[in-house]
Amino acid sequence: MKLTNTLLALMAAAASTAHHMVSNFYVDGANQGPGVCLRNPPSTDPVFLNSNAIVCNVNGDRAVSMTCPVNAGARITVQWRTWPDGSRDKPLDGSHQGPCAVYMKRMEHGQGSLAGGGWFKIWHDGVYNGKFCSDRIRENGNKMDFTIPRDLAEGYYALRFESIALHQAQNEGGAQFYIGCAQIYLRSIGGNQVPRETVSIPGYTTARHPGILYNYWTRFAAPNYQIPGPSPYISTNNFGTRNPTNTPVRNPDCSTGFRNANWCAPALPSFNSESSCYAGHSKCWAQANDCRRAAGATGSQGCQEYERYCMQVKKVCDACGAARNCNGSFPKGLTKRNSLERRHHRDFS
Numbered sequence: 001m002k003l004t005n006t007l008l009a010l011m012a013a014a015a016s017t018a019h020h021m022v023s024n025f026y027v028d029g030a031n032q033g034p035g036v037c038l039r040n041p042p043s044t045d046p047v048f049l050n051s052n053a054i055v056c057n058v059n060g061d062r063a064v065s066m067t068c069p070v071n072a073g074a075r076i077t078v079q080w081r082t083w084p085d086g087s088r089d090k091p092l093d094g095s096h097q098g099p100c101a102v103y104m105k106r107m108e109h110g111q112g113s114l115a116g117g118g119w120f121k122i123w124h125d126g127v128y129n130g131k132f133c134s135d136r137i138r139e140n141g142n143k144m145d146f147t148i149p150r151d152l153a154e155g156y157y158a159l160r161f162e163s164i165a166l167h168q169a170q171n172e173g174g175a176q177f178y179i180g181c182a183q184i185y186l187r188s189i190g191g192n193q194v195p196r197e198t199v200s201i202p203g204y205t206t207a208r209h210p211g212i213l214y215n216y217w218t219r220f221a222a223p224n225y226q227i228p229g230p231s232p233y234i235s236t237n238n239f240g241t242r243n244p245t246n247t248p249v250r251n252p253d254c255s256t257g258f259r260n261a262n263w264c265a266p267a268l269p270s271f272n273s274e275s276s277c278y279a280g281h282s283k284c285w286a287q288a289n290d291c292r293r294a295a296g297a298t299g300s301q302g303c304q305e306y307e308r309y310c311m312q313v314k315k316v317c318d319a320c321g322a323a324r325n326c327n328g329s330f331p332k333g334l335t336k337r338n339s340l341e342r343r344h345h346r347d348f349s
């Protein structure tokens, strides 16, 4: 009995590590960083069609503090990971096969829930050459590439990445959805298009769509596989050729160098007494707690580095208090990238 339980636990662990999520994305080749501009879910677990998490994953109805500027026509590369903190680099699990897609929706700055109408698809990949999109992702370092339509109007948008695993899709409700959402500010190059044909999420497809209720085990990657959802929006020729507008995006100040996903440490105030020095130290730990609360499945390594900084801050106060000379400011933050950032900036292959 004991052995059985151990085996079951091992099997459960193996199953959970087979899932995946979006850990970061690139804009024209520039890595935005782990969790940055993403509504970071708490885990890599899949979501299902009948839940509100189908929109932007678990916690995806909460705005994050960062928005990434993206030019119309930009090439976007999405990094999927089974280990979202970047601790291991392995191809996504081969048992998870299916199509993928990218949707967009105009949003307000800071908008929470993105459920409802206004979504349009900009790219998808189902089956060709006898392979699903999932195979092409695996062969491409777990990355998926697409282009933002060149003619879209300026403004805030959500980008929704979708990968569907069909290994249990022979049963209604069995298709596993892997969803990530990014917040972007689209800089127009002269186009002003607002796609008219949009869908609602949830509601964009049904549990009985032939691409969702699908027996992968008897049909594998059938050439007539139907990708769920609408057809992708195709850019008009009215996109213009001017340089993208340089509209400022309201993002937190990250100049202290301490950051983790969408969180940045504000600088600590200067001090002129032992008590104001320790007040700065308390503020440091309060900020470290904010960092931990904001961290999702891409990890909290940047928070750990900031916590080490808070320990140094305490030493500054201890020393100036002993010398009875507390007047000044705390040493500046790190200028180096933290190790989590370095891990994610290393090219994944």
Ligand SMILES: [Cu+2]
Residues within 6 Å of the ligand: 015, 018, 019, 020, 046, 096, 165, 176
């Ligand atoms: Cu899975």
